[in-house]
Amino acid sequence: MEEGPLTGSYVRDVRVMVYDGKMHPVDSNDISFKIAGMMAFKQAFTRADPQLLEPIYDLEVVVPEELMGEVMTDLQARRSIIQGMEARGAYQVIKAKTPLAELDRYTTTLRSITQGRANFSTSFAEYAPVPYDVQQKLMADYNEQVEEVHG
Amino acid sequence: MKVFDAKHIKNIVLLGAAKSGKTTLAETMLYEAGLINRRGTVENQNTVSDYHEVEHERGNSVYATTMHTEWRDYKINIIDTPGLDDFIGEIISSIRVADTCVLLINAQHGIEVGTELIWNYADRYQKPVILAINQLDHPKSNFDATLDSIKNRFGSAATLMQYPVNQGDNFNSIIDLLKMTMYKFPPNGGKPEKLPIPDDQKEKAEALHNELVEKAAENDETLMELYFEKGSLDEDEMRQGLKIGMMNHEVFPIFCMSAKNNMGSGRMMGFIDNVAPTSVEMKPEPSENGEVMPHGANDPTSLFIFKTLVEPNLGKMSFFKVISGSIEVGTELVNHQTGQSERLNQLFIMDGKNRNPVEKLVVGDIGATLKLKSTETNHTLKDKSVSLAVKPIQFPGPRIRTAIVAENKQDDEKLGEVLKKIHQEDPTVEVDYSRELKQLILSCQGELHLAMVKWALENTYGLHIDFVTPRIPYRETIRRAAEASYRHKKQSGGAGQFGEVYLKIEPFHEGMDEPTGFNIRNKDETDLPWGGKLVF
Ligand SMILES: Nc1nc2c(ncn2[C@@H]2O[C@H](COP(=O)(O)OP(=O)(O)O)[C@@H](O)[C@H]2O)c(=O)[nH]1
Numbered sequence: 134m135e136e137g138p139l140t141g142s143y144v145r146d147v148r149v150m151v152y153d154g155k156m157h158p159v160d161s162n163d164i165s166f167k168i169a170g171m172m173a174f175k176q177a178f179t180r181a182d183p184q185l186l187e188p189i190y191d192l193e194v195v196v197p198e199e200l201m202g203e204v205m206t207d208l209q210a211r212r213s214i215i216q217g218m219e220a221r222g223a224y225q226v227i228k229a230k231t232p233l234a235e236l237d238r239y240t241t242t243l244r245s246i247t248q249g250r251a252n253f254s255t256s257f258a259e260y261a262p263v264p265y266d267v268q269q270k271l272m273a274d275y276n277e278q279v280e281e282v283h284g
Numbered sequence: 285m286k287v288f289d290a291k292h293i294k295n296i297v298l299l300g301a302a303k304s305g306k307t308t309l310a311e312t313m314l315y316e317a318g319l320i321n322r323r324g325t326v327e328n329q330n331t332v333s334d335y336h337e338v339e340h341e342r343g344n345s346v347y348a349t350t351m352h353t354e355w356r357d358y359k360i361n362i363i364d365t366p367g368l369d370d371f372i373g374e375i376i377s378s379i380r381v382a383d384t385c386v387l388l389i390n391a392q393h394g395i396e397v398g399t400e401l402i403w404n405y406a407d408r409y410q411k412p413v414i415l416a417i418n419q420l421d422h423p424k425s426n427f428d429a430t431l432d433s434i435k436n437r438f439g440s441a442a443t444l445m446q447y448p449v450n451q452g453d454n455f456n457s458i459i460d461l462l463k464m465t466m467y468k469f470p471p472n473g474g475k476p477e478k479l480p481i482p483d484d485q486k487e488k489a490e491a492l493h494n495e496l497v498e499k500a501a502e503n504d505e506t507l508m509e510l511y512f513e514k515g516s517l518d519e520d521e522m523r524q525g526l527k528i529g530m531m532n533h534e535v536f537p538i539f540c541m542s543a544k545n546n547m548g549s550g551r552m553m554g555f556i557d558n559v560a561p562t563s564v565e566m567k568p569e570p571s572e573n574g575e576v577m578p579h580g581a582n583d584p585t586s587l588f589i590f591k592t593l594v595e596p597n598l599g600k601m602s603f604f605k606v607i608s609g610s611i612e613v614g615t616e617l618v619n620h621q622t623g624q625s626e627r628l629n630q631l632f633i634m635d636g637k638n639r640n641p642v643e644k645l646v647v648g649d650i651g652a653t654l655k656l657k658s659t660e661t662n663h664t665l666k667d668k669s670v671s672l673a674v675k676p677i678q679f680p681g682p683r684i685r686t687a688i689v690a691e692n693k694q695d696d697e698k699l700g701e702v703l704k705k706i707h708q709e710d711p712t713v714e715v716d717y718s719r720e721l722k723q724l725i726l727s728c729q730g731e732l733h734l735a736m737v738k739w740a741l742e743n744t745y746g747l748h749i750d751f752v753t754p755r756i757p758y759r760e761t762i763r764r765a766a767e768a769s770y771r772h773k774k775q776s777g778g779a780g781q782f783g784e785v786y787l788k789i790e791p792f793h794e795g796m797d798e799p800t801g802f803n804i805r806n807k808d809e810t811d812l813p814w815g816g817k818l819v820f
């Protein structure tokens with residue numbers, strides 16, 4: 134399942150049980166069953182309360198104390214969950230979990246809100262469900278894209 | 285080229301925020317020693333260090349550049365680095381092979397954000413550090429404020445060696461607290477007159493001199509006893525104490541200068557000659573697995589490749605430091621990482637783009653060679669009898685990622701290859717084709733770094749590209765069970781197709797019960813490469 138029905142992304146954590154099938158004595162062959170299976174899977178998937186998951190990253194921002202407020206406000210606007218803060222010399226270290234989708238060009242923003250005085254690093258943490266409204270939007274975008282391709 | 289032995293080779297790296305004057309200082313150090321007979325400037329795009337076209341276009345350094353100068357009986361290898369942390373890869377590898385870091389501080393601004401960011405890396409390696417307060421001729425320079433910011437940041441390790449008698453437009457005199465002399469420079473800089481300390485400065489100079497003596501004495505018990513007995517230390521004793529302090533990363537001597545007006549750099553070079561440690565005095569390089577690399581002049585040869593540069597008309601140039609023994613032209617060595625043998629047919633000492641051919645380089649020295657087959661940055665080349673490899677430089681992980689596409693589809697394949705070359709030169713540029721996202725993903729250190737990659741692709745390799753937002757690798761799953769069936773039928777003309785399938789799907793989790801109500805004929809569990817499971 135390389136292309137899921139929602140957005141064309143990989144599918145995971147699904148058990149599929151094929152419990153019946155009908156053949157035709159002459160015309161049935163492998164490809165026929167593959168196509169039928171694929172279509173049945175897509176139908177079942179949309180009925181099974183599908184959920185999109187997104188990659189979440191651990192984010193560590195090192196920032197001078199007096200600029201912490203700006204950085205926190207920006208992080209919250211990026212759907213981040215703040216995990217904690219600690220002092221490191223004259224700096225504060227903010228730890229957060231942030232969706233990858235919200236980290237696009239974070240360097241640029243961080244530089245401009247801190248005049249270049251902060252630094253950060255990221256590493257992959259986990260997959261988590263996408264909020265409902267975001268999922269609706271992503272699915273709509275994907276459908277539009279698919280329609281464009283198929284004319 | 286004169287051959288220097290290991291005791292007369294000093295390796296320094298020039299570090300500091302953008303525009304603090306590193307490239308100008310390198311030029312001045314070469315000029316002062318007579319290695320070049322006219323000084324280029326960054327504005328005129330004719331410095332030895334900033335020789336790449338992109339550096340001329342931008343007006344600042346992008347690459348770390350190696351040069352050398354000779355001062356009295358010593359050779360000083362100088363690595364000039366960029367000041368922006370987008371190019372941190374170049375900075376880190378230079379720090380790694382240097383034995384003393386010269387951290388420039390702009391007297392207009394004191395410690396800057398850029399100083400801090402770079403300092404964090406210098407500090408990590410615990411290398412000896414010299415602080416150079418530059419631009420004291422600038423009308424906006426403020427020595428006292430700069431010194432305060434230094435003391436604030438570095439505490440008592442910051443050790444004043446000199447102070448300016450005047451600053452701004454009139455800057456021409458420095459009082460040296462070790463030699464207790466005043467240096468007065470002619471209007472165009474260069475060799476200063478040595479004068480007695482003027483009366484109105486005597487009291488201040490004496491007090492600061494005593495502080496310096498105490499600082500020198502506190503690093504060594506013998507010196508402390510001497511100081512206790514005599515109440516003072518002579519010049520050589522002070523040098524010895526300062527050297528110990530520097531090697532312990534506990535004394536950071538402060539020098540005063542104007543790189544632009546060629547005032548003060550000679551005195552600092554003299555100090556580097558006499559006090560800064562050589563490679564052979566430093567703690568030996570660690571090996572990959574935490575052992576100690578051979579490091580003697582008579583040990584079998586090993587070289588550490590710290591930088592690779594692909595010059596369009598020259599090919600691949602590898603920069604190395606001699607870790608043990610010595611290397612002569614024509615020697616064959618083994619690459620520890622690839623197992624391949626490499627013959628070093630040419631050896632150079634580099635001064636920017638100028639290659640000075642040499643026959644031999646000894647332990648502690650830095651040089652370059654051309655056309656190695658399988659050797660890349662972080663590899664060790666060694667004599668067969670050496671079993672260890674130098675611990676590789678750890679480059680920081682990427683901070684920015686983007687998808688990259690060739691404007692012209694036919695260039696796709698070439699783009700992949702060229703990016704691989706760029707990665708060889710700069711390990712902080714990472715490239716990866718994501719099958720999942722169906723995009724070529726480029727990761728690096730920042731916007732400016734990205735802009736440089738684009739510049740190189742366009743100007744060096746003639747490839748036009750666009751950066752596009754990378755797709756996000758979402759996953760799709762379900763939260764409840766559902767059933768469906770589908771009949772596929774195509775029986776008009778030719779071989780027909782017919783198949784009908786009934787299936788049920790449900791959320792899968794590890795350790796769930798086997799399905800009931802079915803006869804299981806066949807079970808197929810697949811671990812998905814992207815995490816999670818598919819069970820049939
Ligand atoms: N007034 C003054 N300007 C300087 C001095 N050193 C460098 N500059 C100027 O500062 C700018 C940046 O110098 P550069 O050597 O490129 O700095 P880098 O970025 O640290 O390599 C150039 O315009 C230089 O001419 C100095 O000692 N005094």
Ligand SMILES: [Mg+2]
Binds near residue numbers: 307308345364365367
């Ligand atoms: Mg420069």
